Amino acid sequence: MDATVQARLDDFIRRKGLRRTAQRERIVAAVFSKDEHFSAEELYERVCTSATNTSRATVYRTLSLLVEAALLREIDLGDDQTTYDPNFLDKPAHNHLVCIDCGRVVEFEDLQLDSLTAGMTRQLGFEPIRQSLKIEATCEQLRNYGRCPNLIAARLSGKRLRKKR
């Protein structure tokens, strides 16, 4: 876990008078151990091993705290569960490309995009706070070569691709 995250977290805990518990430590560690997106359920599975008992309720409650502390962002990828993104402290306005075919999610930033949308927002009489661009696309690799490494990897790991109700 990054020092910036640690510092911000300590500050948040102090300001809000929160307590340090084993569950929270474990959840926070799991959240920031990689910088991939995850769902609450995926996090729960990472954190609730046979040895350590952590309930879903606590996972959800801790996630809310981290979002409130601005250490984590909620994003909507079009499925029916919230996706959390631990990887944006140094990327204030990042956007997502979701592949309809292979499920890959690509994160990107673009200054030109940001200034374009900021200008539009002000023109409309608002002050921009946050933006998210979601691009849905198809995979050229899959179309041209009939296969895509990501799709194969996803199937092997049983990862959810897109679970629309």
Next chain:
Amino acid sequence: MDATVQARLDDFIRRKGLRRTAQRERIVAAVFSKDEHFSAEELYERVCTSATNTSRATVYRTLSLLVEAALLREIDLGDDQTTYDPNFLDKPAHNHLVCIDCGRVVEFEDLQLDSLTAGMTRQLGFEPIRQSLKIEATCEQLRNYGRCPNLIAARLSGKRLRKKR
């Protein structure tokens, strides 16, 4: 209801071998009677008067059909219900600005934005299909004058502003 919508709908009904029922007619009429966004529940209330009986299930089922027929689009405005947008036949890639303060939703298009994102998508190895930009912003009017006509109107009509769980 617009002739294009009617034609597309007729075509869809024919192709899929669907039947014309009183419920569907009523729902479709309600959907396209204005070009405002709505939730399934709002539509249900518009359509289920004392005289005519229409169940939520049928409303949901018809909404799915209309989305499948590409006559309606589902959008996510950050609350916990799907919002439907009947007003996009002539606006393929429209985007939304949601005001955190006054709840106003402004729809807009921008060709520059579209070509920018299309270029980025292709560079990443995908073919763009659909995009949605959601900008969250604060209301300058409210900040500068202490009030915003939209907020007042929304409160009077009891309209949902942002219902985050």
Next chain:
DNA sequence: GTTATTGCAAATGATTTGCACAAGG
């Protein structure tokens, strides 16, 4: 007459919450 459609009520599934017990400071 078939086959699609409806309404109802029950099911689903992610998330939240009430509450009694446990644990941090």
Next chain:
DNA sequence: CCTTGTGCAAATCATTTGCAATAAC
């Protein structure tokens, strides 16, 4: 101690679904 945090199970809430009754074609 006193208050915050936890786990559990029950509650929510939008949406979906099974099924028997009904209505298109």
